[in-house]
Amino acid sequence: xxxxxxITCGDVAGIGPEVIAKSLNEPSIKDxxxxxxxxxxxxxxxxxxxxxxxxxxxxxxxxxxxxxINKNNKFTILDETxxxxxxxxxxxxxxxxxxxxxxFVDRAADLAISKQxxxxxxxxxxxxxxxxxxxxxxxxxxxxxEKSNTNIFAMAFYTEDxxxxxxxxxxxxxxxxxxxxxxxxxxxxxxxxxxxLSLGLEYPTVGVCGLNPHAGEDGLLGDEEIHFIIPAIKEAxxxxxxxxxxxxxxxIFYNAYHHKKVDMIVSxxxxxxxxxxxxxxxxxxxNITLGLPFVRTSPDHGTAFDIAxxxxxxxxxxxNAILLAMRLSNNG
Numbered sequence: 001x002x003x004x005x006x007i008t009c010g011d012v013a014g015i016g017p018e019v020i021a022k023s024l025n026e027p028s029i030k031d032x033x034x035x036x037x038x039x040x041x042x043x044x045x046x047x048x049x050x051x052x053x054x055x056x057x058x059x060x061x062x063x064x065x066x067x068x069i070n071k072n073n074k075f076t077i078l079d080e081t082x083x084x085x086x087x088x089x090x091x092x093x094x095x096x097x098x099x100x101x102x103x104f105v106d107r108a109a110d111l112a113i114s115k116q117x118x119x120x121x122x123x124x125x126x127x128x129x130x131x132x133x134x135x136x137x138x139x140x141x142x143x144x145x146e147k148s149n150t151n152i153f154a155m156a157f158y159t160e161d162x163x164x165x166x167x168x169x170x171x172x173x174x175x176x177x178x179x180x181x182x183x184x185x186x187x188x189x190x191x192x193x194x195x196x197l198s199l200g201l202e203y204p205t206v207g208v209c210g211l212n213p214h215a216g217e218d219g220l221l222g223d224e225e226i227h228f229i230i231p232a233i234k235e236a237x238x239x240x241x242x243x244x245x246x247x248x249x250x251x252i253f254y255n256a257y258h259h260k261k262v263d264m265i266v267s268x269x270x271x272x273x274x275x276x277x278x279x280x281x282x283x284x285x286x287n288i289t290l291g292l293p294f295v296r297t298s299p300d301h302g303t304a305f306d307i308a309x310x311x312x313x314x315x316x317x318x319x320n321a322i323l324l325a326m327r328l329s330n331n332g
Contacts, residue, residue: 004116006037037066037069038077077317091306101125106143153291162265167266199328209252210248284316
């Protein structure tokens with residue numbers, strides 16, 4: 001359904017419902033031409049809306065099945081929980097909250113795959129709660145890829161002035177080198193280029209990190225650049241992508257952020273990308289899954305159980321996740 005975005009509440013023992021409510025009160029979202037389907041428990045969602053917004057909750061439609069939706073409503077709550085979450089304690093790991101946070105994402109994915117919503121924004125989940133609830137998936141990214149039968153996908157992070165995509169994600173350091181391949185790196189370069197084109201850049205530049213200090217120093221400090229990374233860059237260039245590198249990680253982020261020499265950075269591993277990104281954009285970066293057949297964004301933070309009952313959570317990352325989903329789904 002065009003101009004309808006689904007927002008999953010995540011683990012309701014965390015800050016998800018709070019940052020969603022605060023974000024929906026932003027004029028850029030509340031006054032947009034998008035409508036929003038909030039997937040989660042009505043009582044918890046409305047409590048946060050009353051606490052954090054001037055939105056009139058009495059006119060919000062609550063439905064128990066999607067077929068009952070009024071497509072003209074600005075906000076609709078899809079609540080299938082049967083009040084199972086009514087007694088969840090904030091800030092405490094809960095198997096029931098884990099089960100339902102998975103169910104919310106599963107439901108949103110079904111709607112996105114069937115094109116009944118134009119994209120999804122996912123509030124944070126707790127991986128341990130998913131595991132204790134018997135969920136085999138390790139998190140949003142892998143689950144959504146498997147659910148949509150997507151083989152080539154990537155975790156990426158977006159801000160206006162710094163964008164990165166990961167070749168490997170949650171791997172121990174001692175397994176990164178052996179997991180690299182030319183094809184894997186090339187696929188991430190292609191995804192980065194496609195994402196930048198979707199943002200409206202006509203001929204974007206994709207900068208590629210080396211793996212080793214000083215990008216290997218021609219093999220003196222490691223040879224992954226020679227065997228995998230440089231061949232991937234050359235293959236990308238051969239298919240018309242303006243890919244450059246490999247560059248040492250200690251310079252490429254500086255040049256991307258301060259001098260705009262590249263539009264997106266391909267990083268070889270998690271902390272190579274996330275350390276510089278979060279140093280600058282801890283509160284406002286957006287996590288996005290590239291390669292899926294639908295738009296999926298998320299705030300770049302966790303459930304924050306330690307502050308979940310204090311009403312002090314910063315909502316900028318969630319706000320930006322919603323705004324980016326609006327932008328990408330509109331371009332699509």
